[in-house]
Amino acid sequence: MFSFGSAFLAAAVGLVLWTGAGYGLARALGIRRALALPLAPVLGWTVQNALALEISRWAGSPLVGTLGALALISGGWLLSNRRVVEPPDDTPTMPFWVFLAAAIVALLPAMAVVPKETQAGIALAPAIFDHSKIALIDAMVRDGMPPVNPFYGPPGERAGVAYYYLWHFGAAQLAGLTGARGWEADAAASWFTAFSTLTLMAGLALRFARSPLAPALAIALCVTGSLRPVLEAAIGEDRLAGVLRPATGFAGWLFQSSWSPHHVAAAGALVIATLLAVRLAANPRVLTALVLGLVVAGAYQSSIWVGGLVLALAMLALLPLLLRSVPEGGLPLFLLAALGAAALALLLAAPLLVEQYHAGVMRGGGSPVAISPFPVLAENAAGRFGRLLDLPAYWLVLLVVEFPLIYPVGAVALWRLASRRHARTLSGREARALGMLTLVSLASSWLLVSTVGDNNDLGWRAVLPGLMVLTVAAAAGLARLLAQRGRVVAGLALAGFAASLIGGVVIAAGNARGEVSPDAAWFARAPAMWAAVRRHAPAEARVANNPALFATMTPWPVNISWALLADRRSCFAGNELAIAFAPLSQQRRGEISDRFLRVFAGEGSAEDLRALAETYGCDVVLLTARDGAWARDPFAGSPLYRLVETEPEAWRVYVTTRNTSYPAPSTTPQGSQ
Structure with missing residues (x-):
């Protein structure tokens, strides 16, 4: 980590x-x-x-x-x-x-x-x-x-x-x-x-x-x-x-x-x-x-x-x-x-x-x-x-x-x-x-x-x-x-x-002490999760994940596990980070944030899913058991994405169907080998 x-x-x-x-x-x-x-x-x-x-x-x-x-x-x-000649002074050496x-x-x-x-x-x-x-x-x-x-x-x-x-x-x-x-x-x-x-x-x-x-x-x-x-x-x-x-x-x-x-x-x-x-x-x-x-x-x-x-x-x-x-x-x-x-x-x-x-x-x-x-x-x-x-x-x-x-x-x-x-x-x-x-x-x-x-x-x-x-x-x-x-x-x-x-x-x-949040145990597993994402995400790929994931780890909700561990771009890293880094009006930023939160809460529509794939260029999707969409997975039946790796009761990695060069699905994460 x-x-x-x-x-x-x-x-x-x-x-x-x-x-x-x-x-x-x-x-x-x-x-x-x-x-x-x-x-x-x-x-x-x-x-x-x-x-x-x-x-x-x-x-x-x-x-x-x-x-x-x-x-x-x-x-x-x-x-x-040539150096500047200063009058002598009595400043001692530190x-x-x-x-x-x-x-x-x-x-x-x-x-x-x-x-x-x-x-x-x-x-x-x-x-x-x-x-x-x-x-x-x-x-x-x-x-x-x-x-x-x-x-x-x-x-x-x-x-x-x-x-x-x-x-x-x-x-x-x-x-x-x-x-x-x-x-x-x-x-x-x-x-x-x-x-x-x-x-x-x-x-x-x-x-x-x-x-x-x-x-x-x-x-x-x-x-x-x-x-x-x-x-x-x-x-x-x-x-x-x-x-x-x-x-x-x-x-x-x-x-x-x-x-x-x-x-x-x-x-x-x-x-x-x-x-x-x-x-x-x-x-x-x-x-x-x-x-x-x-x-x-x-x-x-x-x-x-x-x-x-x-x-x-x-x-x-x-x-x-x-x-x-x-x-x-x-x-x-x-x-x-x-x-x-x-x-x-x-x-x-x-x-x-x-x-x-x-x-x-x-x-x-x-x-x-x-x-x-x-x-x-x-x-x-x-x-x-x-x-x-x-x-x-x-x-x-x-x-x-x-x-x-x-x-x-x-x-x-x-x-x-x-x-x-x-x-x-x-x-x-x-x-x-x-x-x-x-x-x-x-x-x-x-x-x-x-x-x-x-x-x-x-x-x-x-x-x-x-x-x-x-x-x-x-x-x-x-x-x-x-x-x-x-x-x-x-x-x-x-x-x-x-x-x-x-x-x-x-x-x-x-x-020195930090703050222990309810997500502390899950965060300890985050490095293996993001390693799984990198296995299927080329360096130029953009990744989508729940912007509110691990929200309790920080004073204000921010996509902290992605920021610290992903080493990949995000197609939308969340409202808090978009304020400083996205050239968006407040209204537009709020609309995009709401869309991503809906999708990962399991409440997104087919139009929302298509927007992720086509409008925002989300090449790879990370879905976790902490997301509301885990039980009602919108990506599982979508023609826009296909599953390439999963860890039971932990995470699933999907890739866009526009790219057919990915390996077959795997249930064994690299971190456990």
């Missing part, structure tokens, strides 16, 4: 591949050795993936893209024979144990992806719901590039992927290099994203505090969570619900790294882009402009919200600061370099932009972004003031509750860092630029809302870059205070950390 050895090998390959590429680039850009290594994983991941994705689009193979990107990065490093601590803490979000064997069967963590995009990783490895939509794509319709899939392409590279399956590669990539963003925050904390305590504090702060568990214990769950709205995806690093590592990766890339923009203004260079363009493109291709909207707003807000940083007489060169970086980013992002435009047209529904305050207070608490109170409550209540130590301490420390007397130095300008990024990030979550799906992904994810910077600032500020003020500050910091740690422990425990 899942090989920990394959996942470990894939993670190790990613660590060497992306950290090595990033370190070479960082040194070529003139970044000091003390900072180059902590920044290297995020920098290398973003640049190498952006390059490899573009190369693989032309070559058709992620592996060719990997090798081509490494060749280009190596060539750029060799050709860059101790090795900090990297080791980051590697260990990074296991906490990665645990959300792996299955847990229990006496009742297989348990999955709730966050696996958002990792159902593993099907996209398998599709890239199986079918090459550009990816063919594995979630939906009837004959005669566009089969491209409009989702921001660079992170999943990175996982596909790991799978191609190591032979890991998509599920294992996703776990490895999740670990690397967590590790890389931890080292990024730790390195910046060390740069601003000049204290080896700062990176340790940065990593410690990342395992904290919301104050909600403490508040519920103190005043009661019902009373808290009468004041605050329920928790959402608006949460800290640990939660977001567990659920949506691609958005976290984009946030790390945006922090790197901010630092590179400051360096480009101070000393315009071709290599800096090229790397900045690649980082911007990679951020957008990983998250349209973080790397697209927030990045664009942040760069506009940073422009006055950057212009003031340009040396006398260097403005024309800076503008030329900045335009070149923007043009490169736009060129690389163009294919995804085109796909997203077409998907938006097909979906309809108007603008994907609207202006609306983030809902904070419960309806009864707001009273006659309505949503107006949500405006100040976001800053005074929500941010304090969700980031209890990071937000208040980080905001004060960041203000002090940005207003120091040496603000004209490179590190001072970086602090001010990161402060502006933080303001834009928090304000975007405050006022902007995404309208594409059922959830406000924009509001939840836009906070990530600011959260990372505040974590850096809080760690640096606490390190300085602990060195100067002693026991009182240490006691207060420890109390705040303990209160916020409880929320982090809840998340980590959920990732």
Whole structure:
């Protein structure tokens, strides 16, 4: 089902591949050795993936893209024979144990992806719901590039992927290099994203505090969570619900790294882009402009919200600061370099932009972004003031509750860092630029809302870059205070950390333990079931199964066994996945979903069955004993499909009669031989 050895090998390959590429680039850009290594994983991941994705689009193979990107990065490093000379500073080298601590803490979000064997069967963590995009990783490895939509794509319709899939392409590279399956590669990539963003925050904390305590504090702060568990214990769950709205995806690093590592990766890339923009203004260079363009493109291709909207707003807000940083007489060169970086980013992002435009047209529904305050207070608490109170409550209540130590301490420390007397130095300008990024990030979550799906992904994810910077600032500020003020500050910091740690422990425990559902025992048999499907489904075939199968394994019903184990395309993977991946209007998506659910509930008509075979191109059908159609099987007597394999009281595999090359029916599954 899942090989920990394959996942470990894939993670190790990613660590060497992306950290090595990033370190070479960082040194070529003139970044000091003390900072180059902590920044290297995020920098290398973003640049190498952006390059490899573009190369693989032309070559058709992620592996060719990997090798081509490494060749280009190596060539750029060799050709860059001039480095930026910085004034000497006293930034110490980050101790090795900090990297080791980051590697260990990074296991906490990665645990959300792996299955847990229990006496009742297989348990999955709730966050696996958002990792159902593993099907996209398998599709890239199986079918090459550009990816063919594995979630939906009837004959005669566009089969491209409009989702921001660079992170999943990175996982596909790991799978191609190591032979890991998509599920294992996703776990490895999740670990690397967590590790890389931890080292990024730790390195910046060390740069601003000049204290080896700062990176340790940065990593410690990342395992904290919301104050909600403490508040519920103190005043009661019902009373808290009468004041605050329920928790959402608006949460800290640990939660977001567990659920949506691609958005976290984009946030790390945006922090790197901010630092590179400051360096480009101070000393315009071709290599800096090229790397900045690649980082911007990679951020957008990983998250349209973080790397697209927030990045664009942040760069506009940073422009006055950057212009003031340009040396006398260097403005024309800076503008030329900045335009070149923007043009490169736009060129690389163009294919995804085109796909997203077409998907938006097909979906309809108007603008994907609207202006609306983030809902904070419960309806009864707001009273006659309505949503107006949500405006100040976001800053005074929500941010304090969700980031209890990071937000208040980080905001004060960041203000002090940005207003120091040496603000004209490179590190001072970086602090001010990161402060502006933080303001834009928090304000975007405050006022902007995404309208594409059922959830406000924009509001939840836009906070990530600011959260990372505040974590850096809080760690640096606490390190300085602990060195100067002693026991009182240490006691207060420890109390705040303990209160916020409880929320982090809840998340980590959920990732490690998972949730045992009524389908746990059946899910343990799912690998053999999907192996039977693959025996009769060529690589290009599309498979139909009940989208609600194993619905209790995840917080919301999603076709999770298909996504994790099938390694074949679906003709319709279900409503939850179609929201993001199918260019369908809400009405049309609902009609298709209802049809598939009817068929597998045993209530479908002959017209529904013909639609599966002809309209949606379902070449292979998997029917299980968990489906309502098992007892009143519509496929058994249909001229459109024929039975090719069955496991008594478990599953049946049918193939379309349009293909007569299948073997005779079998009752012995391969897994039992």
